[in-house]
Amino acid sequence: MSDNNVLLEIKDLRTYFYLDDGVLKAVDGVSFDIRRNSVLGIVGESGCGKSITARSILRIVPPPGKVEGEILFHDNGKTVDLAKLPRHGDDIRAIRGRDIAMIFQEPMSAFSPVHTIGNQIMEAVLVHEQVEKAEARGRAVELLRQVGISMPESRVDNYPHEMSGGMLQRAMIAMALALRPKILIADEPTTALDVTIQAQILRLMKNLKEDIGMSIIFITHDLGVIANMADDVAVMYLGRVVEYGTVRQIFRNPKHPYTQALLKSIPMIGKERGGKLASIEGTVPVPINPPRQCGFADRCAEFIAGRCDADVPPLLEVEPGHLVRCVLYENETEAV
Ligand SMILES: Nc1ncnc2c1ncn2[C@@H]1O[C@H](COP(=O)(O)OP(=O)(O)OP(=O)(O)O)[C@@H](O)[C@H]1O
Ligand SMILES: [Mg+2]
Known part of the structure; x- marks a missing residue:
């Protein structure tokens, strides 16, 4: 080395x-x-x-x-x-x-279509930290806000197909960052x-x-x-x-x-x-x-x-x- x-x-x-x-x-x-x-x-x-x-x-x-x-x-x-x-x-x-986390060129490939964006980001938070679900959800909302998604409190419950391409791109960035x-x-x-x-x-x-x-x-x-x-x-x-x-x-x-x-x-x-x-x-x-x-x-x-x-x-x-x-x-x- x-x-x-x-x-x-x-x-x-x-x-x-x-x-x-x-x-x-x-x-x-x-x-x-x-x-x-x-x-x-x-x-x-x-x-x-x-x-x-x-x-x-x-x-x-x-x-x-x-x-x-x-x-x-x-x-x-x-x-x-x-x-x-x-x-x-x-x-x-x-x-x-x-x-090592990756933000992909094609955002659809990062998400599972059958879970909400929020649940997928929470999953990422829970991998690292021993926090209650409610706190993990709060963290997901905060991350969505930080990447510029408006009304993150309701967007957090969207499925990937309910978001536009640009929004999904931002959600993917939030998920990668949640993993620290x-x-x-x-x-x-x-x-x-x-x-x-x-x-x-x-x-x-x-x-x-x-x-x-x-x-x-x-x-x-x-x-x-x-x-x-x-x-x-x-x-x-x-x-x-x-x-x-x-x-x-x-x-x-x-x-x-x-x-x-x-x-x-x-x-x-x-x-x-x-x-x-x-x-x-x-x-x-x-x-x-x-x-x-x-x-x-x-x-x-x-x-x-x-x-x-x-x-x-x-x-x-x-x-x-x-x-x-x-x-x-x-x-x-x-x-x-
Ligand atoms: N799944 C695949 N099967 C066969 N060839 C592939 C595959 N994926 C990429 N390639 C080829 O590998 C080479 C490099 O592709 P790559 O996707 O890494 O380019 P890139 O620099 O990321 O381009 P872009 O800026 O368009 O994203 C290209 O010639 C491409 O056609
Ligand atoms: Mg490329």
């Missing part, structure tokens, strides 16, 4: 789907650490493997997906490799929810919400992080949210982390051509309004039987034939803690 401030250590994570057409490498050799009481932002375009990375940690990748590599959870002086636990076993089930997890994985948690509610929820998560010392893995397309929330950033492209560093390193000194293109694609405050938003040419391919090369090679403005398409570029440390998977920096740095 690198240092005891690390709560979760992901090493060479590979999540492949074995399909009839070939092997779809959704996550292909991802490594990163989650430090205690800190926020790791994961960014990248649609299809680059963000959700599958999150699902791999909780071991909820649907078949025919298989998880390999190491997912080391360091807790109470013990280390458990989540990648090695049986997928349906008691050990991972105890960790899911209690230690050590790690909260938030997968695009606020995209469906309007900006004021979004700001309120981001603030709530930040406060909770301080109050209970929670760590957060925050997945989003939105670099503005990353700048506001994250301490460290992993930029993903086609199943790999192509750049990793502190929020300052990534925003002030982006090195990978993909990161640079992503940053250019966001409208900057203070820049001329109404101009055309630069977007990255091309789309993320589906990585079925991908060639051994840089995943971004086909879209990269700085592509070098015979190098970028010759092998997967090494991960290079361009400054302390700032890692880039790109051959452009090969001569100035050492591989890690």
